[in-house]
Amino acid sequence: MSSARQEVVVKGEFPMHRGGALIDPTIAFETWGELDAARGNAVLIFTGLSPSAHAASCAVDPTPGWWEEIVGPGRPIDTRRHFVICVNSLGSCFGSTGPASVNPLTGDIYRLDFPTLSLEDVARGGYEVLKFLGVDRLRALVGPSMGGMTALAFELLFPGLAESLMLMSTGPRALPFSIALRSLQREMIRRDPGWQDGNYPRDTVPLTGMRLARKLGMITYRSAEEWRQRFGRERVSAEHAGGDPFGIAFSVESYLEHHANKFIGQFDPNCYLYLSRASDLFDVADHGGSVEAGLARIRSERILVVGVVTDFLYPMHQQHELVDGLSGGGREVEFVELDSLQGHDSFLVDMDSYRPVIASFFA
Amino acid sequence: MSSARQEVVVKGEFPMHRGGALIDPTIAFETWGELDAARGNAVLIFTGLSPSAHAASCAVDPTPGWWEEIVGPGRPIDTRRHFVICVNSLGSCFGSTGPASVNPLTGDIYRLDFPTLSLEDVARGGYEVLKFLGVDRLRALVGPSMGGMTALAFELLFPGLAESLMLMSTGPRALPFSIALRSLQREMIRRDPGWQDGNYPRDTVPLTGMRLARKLGMITYRSAEEWRQRFGRERVSAEHAGGDPFGIAFSVESYLEHHANKFIGQFDPNCYLYLSRASDLFDVADHGGSVEAGLARIRSERILVVGVVTDFLYPMHQQHELVDGLSGGGREVEFVELDSLQGHDSFLVDMDSYRPVIASFFA
Numbered sequence: 001m002s003s004a005r006q007e008v009v010v011k012g013e014f015p016m017h018r019g020g021a022l023i024d025p026t027i028a029f030e031t032w033g034e035l036d037a038a039r040g041n042a043v044l045i046f047t048g049l050s051p052s053a054h055a056a057s058c059a060v061d062p063t064p065g066w067w068e069e070i071v072g073p074g075r076p077i078d079t080r081r082h083f084v085i086c087v088n089s090l091g092s093c094f095g096s097t098g099p100a101s102v103n104p105l106t107g108d109i110y111r112l113d114f115p116t117l118s119l120e121d122v123a124r125g126g127y128e129v130l131k132f133l134g135v136d137r138l139r140a141l142v143g144p145s146m147g148g149m150t151a152l153a154f155e156l157l158f159p160g161l162a163e164s165l166m167l168m169s170t171g172p173r174a175l176p177f178s179i180a181l182r183s184l185q186r187e188m189i190r191r192d193p194g195w196q197d198g199n200y201p202r203d204t205v206p207l208t209g210m211r212l213a214r215k216l217g218m219i220t221y222r223s224a225e226e227w228r229q230r231f232g233r234e235r236v237s238a239e240h241a242g243g244d245p246f247g248i249a250f251s252v253e254s255y256l257e258h259h260a261n262k263f264i265g266q267f268d269p270n271c272y273l274y275l276s277r278a279s280d281l282f283d284v285a286d287h288g289g290s291v292e293a294g295l296a297r298i299r300s301e302r303i304l305v306v307g308v309v310t311d312f313l314y315p316m317h318q319q320h321e322l323v324d325g326l327s328g329g330g331r332e333v334e335f336v337e338l339d340s341l342q343g344h345d346s347f348l349v350d351m352d353s354y355r356p357v358i359a360s361f362f363a
Numbered sequence: 364m365s366s367a368r369q370e371v372v373v374k375g376e377f378p379m380h381r382g383g384a385l386i387d388p389t390i391a392f393e394t395w396g397e398l399d400a401a402r403g404n405a406v407l408i409f410t411g412l413s414p415s416a417h418a419a420s421c422a423v424d425p426t427p428g429w430w431e432e433i434v435g436p437g438r439p440i441d442t443r444r445h446f447v448i449c450v451n452s453l454g455s456c457f458g459s460t461g462p463a464s465v466n467p468l469t470g471d472i473y474r475l476d477f478p479t480l481s482l483e484d485v486a487r488g489g490y491e492v493l494k495f496l497g498v499d500r501l502r503a504l505v506g507p508s509m510g511g512m513t514a515l516a517f518e519l520l521f522p523g524l525a526e527s528l529m530l531m532s533t534g535p536r537a538l539p540f541s542i543a544l545r546s547l548q549r550e551m552i553r554r555d556p557g558w559q560d561g562n563y564p565r566d567t568v569p570l571t572g573m574r575l576a577r578k579l580g581m582i583t584y585r586s587a588e589e590w591r592q593r594f595g596r597e598r599v600s601a602e603h604a605g606g607d608p609f610g611i612a613f614s615v616e617s618y619l620e621h622h623a624n625k626f627i628g629q630f631d632p633n634c635y636l637y638l639s640r641a642s643d644l645f646d647v648a649d650h651g652g653s654v655e656a657g658l659a660r661i662r663s664e665r666i667l668v669v670g671v672v673t674d675f676l677y678p679m680h681q682q683h684e685l686v687d688g689l690s691g692g693g694r695e696v697e698f699v700e701l702d703s704l705q706g707h708d709s710f711l712v713d714m715d716s717y718r719p720v721i722a723s724f725f726a
Contacts, residue, residue, distance in 0.1 A: 176594040176615035177587035183616045224540035231539040252539035
């Protein structure tokens, strides 16, 4: 299958936000649409923890992207009008340099020698892509989930570059409940003997740890009410359960198993650990002394905050904190509270609710 | 240390609710206070998944019990007025027969040869204790968490025996969100190589799986808001983190580690698996065709339902389902909604809120 992935190599030393440096890191990205003559129609999208830069299909790569219904010709982020850029996070494993990449200084895979990753570094990766593309202002900066925190980091590192900002299911800092969940996911991977302190062979990953971590992810990305309506107490057929007294018996267990199996071969475990910890470490307060002071420094003039009542990773009070902190200073801040059932993942699946909200912001 | 634990051996075959049978099972229990001459002052407490029958201290065993502030002389469940009985669940590992016990037919530990455990079996274990003690009616039946579902099973199997019923942080059936969480906890244990398909040596348990399962338990037993107020983004001192890039950095991670370490040596993993699955399997609808029909069969005349708004294992809509289903039929049903911060565990820790509610019910 052909790929629409492009890459920029950032030549020289790339100093990391919390110390250390990378040499000649690569940032992978994809683009849709054309940059107009005034160079004024660019939109930059940062992703959640696990997606690649393939947000939408295109002629070169017709496979559906992770935001297929949002990005494209005639879609809410209309690629006939906008030049849309999506970057693969620094630290990830879909083209950008990360812990699974080779360290050019040693010729070995970085693994745990990769320096501490911060979302500020991910944001700067996006900035390097803009420089490479000759984009010096953004009509809009878009970030769902971890991508929203990355977008906030971008705003604080490169003030005034984005005219507008769309934050979805995100928050100004990681709180202890989500830190605890991510910490446990990391521990599941790290305690899998197959992890080998990060030194698993390239073609053999700690599958058990990744499977458990992904299942916990799925549980925290969706909502209890969605599953109550969708699965109830429905059982799987007896054949699936087998003779194992603790085998899969309920449909919800089968659903988790199916999704975990899809994920575990795709994502590098060390990259997962670094991006997960980077989310824990993020705090707008690091840029100004408090969340309020940090948010007050953001320069985008139009801001949309979208939160979901069933999202317990980035709960509604964090949406209010964003809205309150961003309001004032001449900024026009819109807040949309959605009652989608699908929890944190709603921005990926409840397209009927998101489509009009995003379309209206970009109209 | 001396133990106040008593035991009854149920002679002969003990048929299990979902098939199979135990031979001569033991049910462990403790009692406080005296049965009065009219045999009318008995109170039976079923426990959550992990506690023993040691709900409160006594002269023989002065160590504090798991409900020390609720049960005792002058306490809300006043042992000067009531004869209080707490049973260790069948299937557990604190004196009652369970998967860690020796099967008298083979001389080997049951392990996975233990038949499927249901909360109906746990309820019948409690009934056998009452028979042994010569108690043929209960002034009150009390069940928090899994113990609440066991109390419902008891009501349905032995109708009319309990004059009143107190249900706390429980529900009429397991829903897919809590099933998913428990299923993942079980998988953490079962995928630990040390589990050895249930055949771990008696003195070496799958510590990693138990540690992970307990941490997930802690996360689901408390609430995001409690942790936000309690830990925020507080860090541990650098010594605790060590050189591990994914070591403990935040106070909430240290808290989980501490609690997991306390738990993992105490509870038998196979017992945990059986009790966890028994919770998934429970459904009042099995007794009457629907939750409504099952609840309508309950005969206690006075019922108290206590729910906590921050409990996401047994959410508020399940409390309403209990109240709605139990109301009518001449029963007096009281509902108390507490705004305790501590989530599902509130009944164990937010004593200032629970004490007056329970005292008033028993007054």
